[in-house]
Amino acid sequence: MIDYHLHSTYSMDGKMTMEEACIQAIELGLKEIVFTDHVELCWPGNNTPFDINSLSGYLEHIDEVADKYSDKLTIKKGMELGLEPDRLDTLSYIVDTYPVDFIIGSVHVIDGQDPYLRAYYDGKTKEESYIRYYTEILNIIKRFDKFSVLGHLDYVKRYSPFQWDKDDYKIGYDIIDEILKLLIQKGKGIEINTSGYRHISEAPMPHFNIIKRYKELGGKVITIGSDAHTTEHMAFRFDDTIKSLQNMGITSIATFSNMQPSFITL
Template sequence: MFDCHVHSSFSGDSDMSCEEAINTAINMGLKGISFTDHLDYDYPDYDDVFLIDFDKYSSAMDNLKSHYNSRIKVLKGIEVGIQPHVIDSTLDVINSYDFDLVIASVHVVDKLDLHNGDFCKSKTQREAYTRYLEEVLQTVNSFENFDVLGHLDLIRRYGCYDNKTLAYNDYSDLLDSILKQIIKMGKGIEVNTSGFRYNLGSPMPDFSIIKRYKELGGEIICTSSDAHKVEHIGYKFDYLKEMLEKSGFTYTAHFEQRKPVFTKLN
């Protein structure tokens, strides 16, 4: 299996070296690892520590690919945080480097940070989840240069609500619109195990949404940890494999040179 969403010390929110991450993946028996460090233009209260020198990043990834070639496949990716007004500047970076994988995520809505709770303040859970999903739908309708949508139900991770579920049946219209557009575009989604370490009790999205994606004709699905520490790489991937099979998937995908490569689950 491949871990398709890993952060390194190139991202300001991780101090894990690429070599630590790669060697951990090798020891776990993973076949590949995709580094997807952050690009989030106009993030609220932005700190320069999050700025990446992408020339240096790209060169380092190329060296790692070559060095570990006989032991594991190392892939050069990026996770871009999309807001409507940063699309052009984000595209400039994407188009300047030979990334294998581009993950598109929504980390900020209406210029309010999800992570610190600002977005959810003064909103009911229904209001917050609906507005977040509306923004995700706007993203997939207006931004095309990505391969995989990141943690589709990210709002669960940071919402200040006792109930941490985002069930398909409660938001089916918006979720169907998002999933249908992703499938129409030939893009994929990830199943992201960070939900477990945030005590959500399931990956992101949960399997009610994964199953619906499959029912609608979705085929491109990546296994991801969203790891920022070595102990999170490949976390609960055996469980993901079992649940993906139960959801009707026979393949997982990873990306090389922006093209999906499929691997049989069995």
């Protein structure tokens, strides 16, 4: 049991300290966790709302808790990079300057708007809002690959104001296919983000059919993360997720050290 997507109070929206997360991980019987706090260089209305104030201090704090709980828990260094097309050089500098074990590459801002906010959907149909999001992901990962896995691929579904339909995962499927092929070509993985279970769809992000397609195309690097910002959501619905992966014939998930994957059997 490992959780590869956790936000502490080093993220503006994080509600748990690193110590609280470690104690909860031990209580849950987790063997390994990664802190993946936000590095978001720009966000609507504020230039650096999620930027970790001191990356060196953040990484030093992870070292401290890793040493403190080393007899009970493996703790890795990570970050969640907000991928934006006009800031890729700065993100590249951050990755090169502050080495970590694991990086989630996520797209949160498209055309100056975050799909978390209603404004992103104004003037768009459901299809247009989804396809614009996937198109931006594809364009960015063509230019940038300094990450381990792509985060919450269909994040747009979680906050969409449009009525949910069970076939929403098919919207933009041709673009999703290109994203998956490019990830595999670049040796990159995909995360299964279980916060999606808290949506009406009762499905992780991305949808299991997208994960199945990644496997069919030859993808092997899959991580599982709760995207927890509070202790109560850590390892959320992991048992269900693992069973579903096993039913798909997926027999292993990835862990990372120094940005290099290794695999554990489910």
